[in-house]
Amino acid sequence: MADFTLYCMAQSGNAYKVALMLNSCGADWEARWVDFFNGETRTEDYSRDVNVMGEVPVLVHGDLKLSQSGSILTYLAGELGQYGPKTVEEEREILRWILFDNHKLTSYTGTYRFLRHFTKSGDTPVTEFLGGRMHGALAVMNQHMDGRDFVAADRPTIADISICGYLFFDDEIGLDWDQYPHIHAWLQRIKELPGWKHPYDMMPGHPLPE
């Protein structure tokens, strides 16, 4: 049995945040595929035994069962001694950007992509609204990355690993990087991290059955 077991599926940008962290740190981990598209996370068993929040990722490490990617990343930075803060100022800055990601970027981007790519909703008032919010958050990120190499320190941290979670699905989201050149340049730096792979090459369940 591996040191870490990650409940995940290849389509989840939130699970990817944890998978990328584990891979990039060279941790001994294995995936436990979750049948999200057939409703596994919404079952009573999953809610009771795995995660009351009804979500992936969940990380199992010994007796611990952790959820919420930002909380898991914080835990792993401590356990694995990589991508964490070195000062209290960095600790605050990392947490601030992880919260921004959860509150303003991933919340809208993940949902927008889900409707657009998986439910094939086409353009609707809902995708228009979510897309507007997503682009607002991306504009903030692009401005923040102007003149910076990484999000919250002079090196990559768990803030970078959190924020990039959905952005390698750019084709499915329909992003045009000419709009956000500083984000695009930063994503190239993320791709150079040790152990980087695209989410579809790092977790099980891709492609979905027809």
Next chain:
Amino acid sequence: MADFTLYCMAQSGNAYKVALMLNSCGADWEARWVDFFNGETRTEDYSRDVNVMGEVPVLVHGDLKLSQSGSILTYLAGELGQYGPKTVEEEREILRWILFDNHKLTSYTGTYRFLRHFTKSGDTPVTEFLGGRMHGALAVMNQHMDGRDFVAADRPTIADISICGYLFFDDEIGLDWDQYPHIHAWLQRIKELPGWKHPYDMMPGHPLPE
């Protein structure tokens, strides 16, 4: 000048999270009203000098200028020695629920209320979508609070203070607490915290001019 200055307005549940923390800890704080409804947070000055994320709350403490309510609450728990974790397990549990709040509850609830109450959008596909997500998060919370007094420990913590941020605007959101009895009972306990007031009685800018 007070020890803490909070950029805020009475209508913001996110600013309220910080105001409630400061008030309940008996901190020496003052409000700096932000003219959100006339666009102050979207100005270049605000982005450059106050918060690149274009949001309230921002807390000024000495030379520090902090943003993102979850990050500010974590900072204040350390500075003021109240509502913080006592163990690493509690620290993880608190962070997990603050992230859940930002990712799944406040992100949809705040936006739903804004459209419904302030823009008077009426029922639209967008409010239907956001409302569905909000109710999904409330159902998770209600289940979690069944048999518990507080969210993440045997006493109130910054996780409680974060999650309650928008829930005292229940009339504006149109919440029926019969649906969520465990959340409702918990909110009564929050109201008993020292220094508790409704957001409209704690921060400036209410009511809005006609």
